[in-house]
Amino acid sequence: MKCSEFLHELTNYLDGVIDEHTKVELENHLSWCHNCYVVCDTTKKTIEIYRDSQLYELPEDLRTRLRSAIMTKCQQHRKRGPESV
Amino acid sequence: METIQNKLEGPVTDELALVRAAKQGDDSAFEELVRRYDRNVFRIAQHITQNREDAEDVVQEAFLKAYGNLQKFQEQSKFYTWLVRIAVNEALMKLRRKKPERTVSLDEDIKTEDDSLPREIADWSPNPEQQYTQAELREILSKTIQGLPPGFRTVFVLRDVEGLSTEETAAALELSVPAVKSRLLRARLQLRERLGRYFQKRESGDGNQ
Numbered sequence: 001m002k003c004s005e006f007l008h009e010l011t012n013y014l015d016g017v018i019d020e021h022t023k024v025e026l027e028n029h030l031s032w033c034h035n036c037y038v039v040c041d042t043t044k045k046t047i048e049i050y051r052d053s054q055l056y057e058l059p060e061d062l063r064t065r066l067r068s069a070i071m072t073k074c075q076q077h078r079k080r081g082p083e084s085v
Numbered sequence: 086m087e088t089i090q091n092k093l094e095g096p097v098t099d100e101l102a103l104v105r106a107a108k109q110g111d112d113s114a115f116e117e118l119v120r121r122y123d124r125n126v127f128r129i130a131q132h133i134t135q136n137r138e139d140a141e142d143v144v145q146e147a148f149l150k151a152y153g154n155l156q157k158f159q160e161q162s163k164f165y166t167w168l169v170r171i172a173v174n175e176a177l178m179k180l181r182r183k184k185p186e187r188t189v190s191l192d193e194d195i196k197t198e199d200d201s202l203p204r205e206i207a208d209w210s211p212n213p214e215q216q217y218t219q220a221e222l223r224e225i226l227s228k229t230i231q232g233l234p235p236g237f238r239t240v241f242v243l244r245d246v247e248g249l250s251t252e253e254t255a256a257a258l259e260l261s262v263p264a265v266k267s268r269l270l271r272a273r274l275q276l277r278e279r280l281g282r283y284f285q286k287r288e289s290g291d292g293n294q
Contacts, residue, residue: 011270015251035206039277042209042284046277047245049214053226055246056131056140058124066127066144067119073145074112074152 001029006036014044104164108155115155119148122165125247126172132242133176135231136183143179147172162256169249169257173239180235213284229279233272240265241272 006029012018013026030037058066100121106114123144130143150171151158158167214222230238243254244265255265 007270007274011266011273014273017251038206038208039274042281043273043277045209045213045284046273046280049222049280050226050230050241050246050276051248053223055223055226056128058127058144062141063123066141067116067123070119070145070148070152071112071116073149074115077149077153078110078112 001025003029003033003036006030006033007039010040010043013040014047100164101160104155104158104160107152108158115152118151118164118168122168123148125165126168129169129172129239129242129247130176132230132246133173133235133239134179135227136179139176139179139183143172143175146175150175163253166249166253166257169243169247170259173243173258177235177239207281207285209281209284210286217283225280225283229276232279233275237268237272237275240268241276244269245273 006026009018009022009026013023018026030040100118103114103118103121107118126147127140127144130147131137131140134140134143147168151164151168154171158164210216217225230241233241239258240254240260243249243257244251249257251262251265251269254260254269255262258265260268
């Protein structure tokens with residue numbers, strides 16, 4: 001397996017959606033190709049860091065304000081009829 | 086292999102009951118749907134628009150559109166996937182209005198395969214995120230994802246941050262499954278490369294990079 005082939009399968013590999021045969025080939029490649037090992041490992045870390053980052057959490061006060069605005073507009077919409085959104 | 090956790094709360098079967106009640110005119114059921122998904126919609130919207138006020142607008146507009154079109158929701162997909170599709174469209178519209186000089190689309194050119202070959206292959210420090218404070222880290226992550234084309238960061242946020250499946254992401258973005266996979270690979274690799282600037286192992290004595 002070449003590095004480009006490894007990269008092509010990287011997303012499937014990280015998502016755990018590859019067949020056993022391809023997985024063995026990929027892991028064999030990883031065992032001797034340091035560059036691909038690093039790319040694979042740091043890509044996995046990239047995903048984990050973003051997933052765990054709590055980036056753009058909605059603050060509770062803003063959340064309440066938005067929800068109340070949404071529900072008020074929904075009620076106005078209901079009074080005006082279905083064509084108004 | 087660790088699978089990506091879904092950030093949604095509550096059983097999905099409940100969702101359908103809430104949607105049906107809301108369709109019958111039960112506003113408290115719709116409010117419960119807002120409560121259930123507002124944080125997800127906000128996160129997605131801010132990732133796409135990169136602007137907090139725009140994200141607030143998108144949350145309101147997306148739920149209002151969902152409310153107004155609830156009767157048209159066919160129940161063949163999950164309500165959440167349908168809502169995400171509405172929110173993504175609203176967020177992209179905001180971007181288009183702000184950056185008319187740039188085409189903002191989910192159908193950006195797919196470059197050649199070689200394009201995704203990483204140029205930078207240095208390893209990272211162990212637990213690299215711990216080198217920074219929470220605020221610094223958020224700034225780095227935000228700045229880094231901002232550099233990706235909107236089509237790439239949208240796929241990344243739906244798949245890897247919100248935990249939608251590839252099929253759900255494809256449905257929400259009206260893309261094919263191979264298109265989602267291709268964008269996801271590029272998004273992941275580009276983010277990895279950009280984050281490397283902050284997270285790479287440093288030679289001793291080099292404190293500034």
